[in-house]
Amino acid sequence: MASPVPPPSADPSLSIVIPVHKVQGYLRQCLDSVLDSDLPDVEIVAVDDASPDGCGAILDEFAERDPRVHVLHLDENVGLGEARNIGLGLATGEYVWFFDSDDYAAEGAVRAVHDRLSQTRPDVLVLGHVREQWDGGRTPTPQQRFEGAPDVFTCAERPSVLGLLMTTWNKVIRREYLLGLGLRFSRGYYEDVHLTFPALMEAGRLSLLQRVCYVYRQRRGGAITTSASRRHFDAFPQYERLFAFMDEHDETDPFRSVMFDRVIGHALLVMERDRVLPEDRAEFFGRLSALYKRHRPADHRPPPGRLMKIKHRLLANDAYRRYRFVLFLASARRWALARLGSAKRLARRGLRYGRRRAFRLYYRAQLLAPIDEHLAVYGAYWFRGVACNPKAIYDKAHDIAPDIHGVWVLTRDNANSVPDGIDYVIQGTLAYQRLMARAKYFVNNVNFPNNLIKRPGQIHLMTQHGTPLKKMGLDQLDFPVGAQEMDFHKLITRSDRWDYLISSNPLSTQAWERGYPCHYQMLEIGYPRNDRLVHTTPEERHTLREQLGIPQDKTAILYAPTHREYRDTYQPMFDIGRFTRELGDHYVLLIRAHYFYTPEKQDWDPQHVIDVSDHPSVEDLCIASDALLTDYSSVMFDYALLDGRPIVILANDWDTYRLTRGVNLDITAHPPGILTRTEDELLDAFRHRTPWADTTAKARDAFRTRHCPWDDGHAAERAVRRVLHESRRSSSIRRRRPEAGAHARVRLSSPGWWGGRGSR
Structure with a gap:
């Protein structure tokens, strides 16, 4: 049953402006995605740009059943840029989001945008997006990483924001701020270039919503800007408008070189991806060269890369023929490296290719055997x-x-x-x-x-x-x-x-x-690897501690953090030296880096820190330790099976992790023990032995009841009986089985037909 449509707000907080033209097959999904039924202070401003298909009727249908939808039908087609300007003039919301009518919002995106705007009150909110292929496949399009970015920042503090995609649909802009800049969309291609960059540079408050909000649909015919035509010359007046704005606003001078490189890089991409017709390329290059010489900053240095430096030099000299020759050489070199290479490289490649080919043929032949x-x-x-x-x-x-x-x-x-x-x-x-x-x-x-x-x-x-x-x-x-x-x-x-x-x-x-x-x-049977944790004994724990070098009289804390995709290298989330110094000699820290990392050796006190990153079994480490310190690692679900062993969560980057990686469980609402948000809170918890308190044990037990219902110590047996036993009974193939243990006795000295190798 559909939720009732809320009455529209007199003062909407968000206006979603949607120009519409020849998208009747996609328009319903677009409108459904942005009409979040429980947000009355959102309005939809749809501009029917004289669409010749059924778009006008679809818009009227939505407007009739939802008073938040406002439709204007134009008598003649004005194009995307002007239709956006008209929509902006009709919008009354505090913020405006320009939406393309053949795209759609991800589930919950409008709510997420609405909440983020309320929390941060930015001039511009930048959104994550994903590219959806015509066949339904999706290609994540990561935004520039903003590791440790605050909720609100400026372009001067995070200039890498200028490296984001130059479209408007991945940005929500405060309407009065945009109107105050005096910027409007232009006619023709690339109508948003000269609007989006100034909006970012001038903003006193920028914010980033690091989740997919916008689904950019890659239609089979492609966008009009990816097809070859003379319309791509529209880019030059857009570039000029951008530089004119910067000339009038001295505060944008720190970004001039960055913007110059963005413009030149974009223009070269347009030309080199065959969007400019062959007969027009010399003229296009000439106009780009003139723009280059007119707007190149005095202190400008070309971007890194030998080829890019050559291109900049040729643009400065308006040397189109040499530019074409350089592109030809670069293309030929890529072709040679890809297909030929040097004679030595070719020989090695030929041998490797031949070897791989032979192995694949051998594999195919083996597929014919029983x-x-x-x-x-x-x-x-x-x-x-x-x-x-x-x-x-x-x-x-x-x-x-x-x-x-x-x-x-x-x-x-x-x-x-x-x-x-x-x-x-x-x-x-x-x-x-x-x-x-x-x-x-x-x-x-x-x-x-x-x-x-x-x-x-x-x-x-x-x-x-x-x-x-x-x-x-x-x-x-x-x-x-x-x-x-x-x-x-x-x-x-x-x-x-x-x-x-x-x-x-x-x-x-x-x-x-x-x-x-x-x-x-x-198979809802629990994890086979956790059988050991259920059946572990004090004797096993004692032996493992001796093997790991853990003194029996010390409290061993296993620190096992998870992988963070938004970070390139491993780094503990707190000061290890301070932690061990302040806790004293009664504790030893077992550091277990995620297997995606190869952590550098650190100068930690061996009396207080043991690096167990290379240990083959995390189950051994769980059994040997006295407490678990983690963040969002799944090891907490396994460790909860160990009676009397507390779990401590350090969630000092929870918001960043939740927004960049996505989570299925809010561990801050239902922690398996102590939840700490800062390094000081973490230290205080261990100083006062809070992890071993009764309330902490109750939290762990509740977590175990909720998330470990099937781990009873027999998961591996259930897996073997269900997969290895029952599947054989149901198989249509009937072969006499060898004597029990016949295969298990195969060793290096007597390999089976499969050619297996035994232990040395």
Whole structure:
């Protein structure tokens, strides 16, 4: 049942201006997306730019049922820029958001924009966006990173804001501020260039909403600005308007070189991407050269890169023929490097290509051989080691399904870490090709490579490797910083191979169903790797502490932070030296960096700090420690199973993490123990032994009840019986099984047909 439409506000806070022309197939989605039913102080100003299709009728339909929609029908087509100006003149909201009518707002975006405007009161609010391809695929388009950016800042404080996309639809502007600047959209292409940059440079208050708010639809025909025509000459008067504004406003002088490079770079892109017709390129270059000489700042230095420096020099000399020759040479060089290279490089490449080709042919041939019903492939963390849920399943299968021979896949660099008695192959070898072509079972906590071909009769079990507190899979589409240029088409193709997906708790089930909408069976059985935590003993803990060098009389705190996509390097979120100094000799800190990082060695006091980043088992570290200190790592869901072990959360960048990575659970509302927001709060908690208080234990127990309902110590057994036992009973293939343990006894001295290698 639809929510009732609220009466419009007399003084709307936000006006969404939508020029409309020949978009009848997309207009309904656009309007539905911006009409947030419980926001009365939002108005829609739609300008029907003499659209020849059914857009006018659609607009009238929406206006009739929702009084917040105001429609103006123009008698003649005026173009996008002028239609926006007309809409701006009709808008009454404090803020204005210029929206393209074939795009749409992400779910909850209007509410998020509305709230952010109320909280920060900026002159300009910059929004995140995503590019949606015509076939439905999405490509996250990350905005410039603003690591540690405050809620409100200026262009002088964050000049990198000028590197953002120059469109208006990714910006919400205070209306009186925009009118005060005296800027309006122009006719023709690139109508917003001379408006968006001045708005950013002059703003006394800028803010950034780091979530996807706007979905830019890449229609199959492409945008008009990407097609070749003489209309691209419209860019020059827009550039001139931009420089004229800067000439009249001395306060923009610090940004002159940056804006000059943005303009020159944009114009060169327009020409080099064949948007200018061949017969017009000499003229286009000449006009750009004249603009270059007219507006080049006295202290300007060309951007980095040898080719770019040459282009700037040729523009300064209006040398179009030499420019064409330079482009030809650059193109030829790229072609040569891509296809030929030097003779030595070519020979190496030929050998590598031939070797890869031969291995692929061998793999294809092996696909014709029968599937071995008693062979299982195991992998973990992109073949980095023998660990996590696959290791727990492997161990349990050895006990209760000994006729299933498990072989691990490892990268060559990680082969030395294999425990004794475990068979493995090196990724990419002939043995690997045989194994992947003919094994019955595939168990991994991440996806197997793209080029794996799943045969009928093969069974894939995806175990995952943590409860998804953060957004995963397709849920990451709305968080481009977290997605990091992920190929979602390939992700879903890989996930389509899964027959079973393990869920550790109800939160995981919901997240997996949204993030990986594929045809697998969900196994709600708990995490196999957590069986150890449920069954651990004081003797095991004592032994592990001795192996790790932890004094038995010290309180060992395991610090295990998560990965942060908005940061390029690993850095502890608090001062380790201060922490250990102020807590004193009774504590020792076990530092476990996320496996995505290779942390630099630090000069920490070895009496108080032990770097356990390279330790192969996080379960060992959990058992050996006395308390967990983390931020948003999924390890908290596992650690909650350890009775009497407190969990402390340091959430000093929660807002940034939540906005850039996206989360499925507000850990600040339901923490598994003590929640601290600052380093001082963290120190005070440990000084006063608050993590060991009764109230903290109650919070941990409530968290465990809510998020660990299936971790009873038998998850691995359930996985083995469901996947290895029941799947064989239901298989249409019937083969005599070998004697129990026959495969398990294979070692290096007597390798199986699969060519596996044993321990050294």
